[in-house]
Amino acid sequence: MHETVTWSEDNCPRSPRFDDVYRSRNGGLLQAQTVFLGGCQLPHRWSAAPQFCILETGFGLGLNFLATWHMWQSDPQRCTRLHYVAIEAYPVPAADLLRSVQALDPPNPALVALAAELAVAWSGLRPGLQNFEFANGAVRLTLAIGEVLPMLQQLTCVADAIYLDGFNPVKNPEMWSQTTLEAVAAHCRPGSVLASYSVAAPVRRVLSGAGFVVKRCPGIPPKWQRLEARFEPAVR
Ligand SMILES: C[S@@+](CC[C@H](N)C(=O)[O-])C[C@H]1O[C@@H](n2cnc3c(N)ncnc32)[C@H](O)[C@@H]1O
Structure with a gap:
């Protein structure tokens, strides 16, 4: 797997393909914790559940996955099984x-250890769907390696929570199109929650049309707002 990532002097990862950053320049982990985990009310929502499924569009550098796995590992009330589909x-x-x-500031040895496990699995990655197991099988990672729409159409999971994490919608419109977000909605059940850093008006409009009740919440710098949504198709 050979996608080029460039790193700035202050260790911010960037995609030359999309001319955008993989995460917020001043605090990728804080963004993961606040925008995605916080936006989906985790860990509260998986508390004592037998199984909890998260669907992410845009696995990228895996920071959201690693932050989620670490929160799961640290939570005495964690769900029995965590299924992360990306x-x-x-x-x-x-x-x-x-x-x-390794570039996180402050350093986070726990995430470095989890990333080392992920990197071992990663070495066998190929196009299509594949499963990896961690934590003695309690954490399952399904990676769907391919274009977002056909992968969404191929997946069969029902998600309790969704992380929408494509690049900026202007630079990466396929990740936020009406067709894509309707395909995301097809993996939801009433009450599924969704989080994103993007509060762009077209994204909110398409999500509302696809059956989500959408709200803007206070964000973290440099973004002042973030998005939370709940799948309530009957409310439309
Ligand atoms: C902002 S980054 C995701 C960051 C990631 N969630 C993390 O925690 O590191 C967006 C990701 O979406 C992926 N992406 C962009 N367009 C895509 C498409 N059409 N289909 C599937 N993935 C796409 C990019 O390759 C990139 O890895």
Whole structure:
């Protein structure tokens, strides 16, 4: 897997293909924790559940996955099984997955250790769907390696929570199109929650049309707002 990632002097990862950053320049982990985990009310929502499924569009450097796995590991009320399903068309080299967590400030040795486990699985990655197991099988990662829409159509999971994490919708419109977000909605049940850093008006409009009740919440710098939504198709 050979997607090029460039790193700035202050260790911010960037995609030359999309001319955008993989995460917020001043605090990727805080963004994962606040926008995605917080936006989906985790860990509260998986509390004591037998199984909890998260669907992510845009696996990227795996930081959201690693932050979620770490929260699960640290939570005495965690769900019995965590199923994390993520779509990615342009997988990065394992070395960038590792650098991504080694570059965190402040250092986070726990995430570095989890990333090392992920990097071992990553070495066998190929196009299509594949499953990896961690934590003695309690954490399952399904990676859907391919274009977002056909991968969404191929997946059969029902998601309790969704992370929408494509690049900026202006630079990466396929990740936020009406067809894509309707295909995301097809994996939801009433009450599924969704989180994103993007509060762009077209994204909110399409999500509302697809059956989500959408709200803007206070964000973290440099973004002042973030998005939370709940799938309530009957409310439309
Ligand atoms: C902002 S990054 C995701 C960051 C990631 N969630 C993390 O925690 O590191 C967006 C990702 O979406 C992927 N992507 C962009 N367009 C795509 C498409 N059409 N289909 C599938 N993945 C796509 C990019 O390759 C990139 O890895």
